[in-house]
Amino acid sequence: MKLFKLLPTRRLASGVLAALSIVLLLGGCDRGPKSGYGFTLPQGDAEAGAKTFVALECTACHSISGNKAITQPQNPQMTIALGGQVSTIQTYGKLVTSIINPSHKLAKGYPETMVAVAGRSKMRVYNDVMTVTQLADLVTFLQAQYQLKPFIPSEYAPYQ
């Protein structure tokens, strides 16, 4: 009897799931004219990226977790840490966007007044001074500064 009552909800749930996966499949890989699909920078050079990071004075506002070779910023009001252990991978696309369009998505974990003014990032816009080579090198350098936190599954008590 109980099983009978459960059945319609279960069916509904699987229907919803099926519909959702179709939406995700169609929407997930957005290949519309404005999507980033197909975008790739030329291969960067991490060593050159580290030098560019210092030369363009990214170090005025950014520290790099655990990287002692990089001068640490003297700006306690606005020091944004890059690199270190993260739970979601810092994708190439996210890094490029953070650099060339900083206000698109503000860094998480900071009070908005610290990182933005009226929704606009306080980060300097480099688009008229940075070369594409510098951008590619910076992204290659920065990506290597992030480590994905190992996934630790929750331990459940055995089901009795």
Ligand code: HEC
């Ligand atoms: C004047 C200060 C300032 C300078 C200089 C600066 N940034 Fe930023 N940056 C910020 C602030 C503030 C944020 C956080 C708000 C945001 O996400 O735009 C940020 C965010 C970022 C993020 C995203 C971090 C995250 O966790 O989402 C990256 C990547 C980054 N900056 C790279 C750079 C690079 C590379 C340079 C040098 C070419 C640079 N920044 C120069 C202030 C600065």
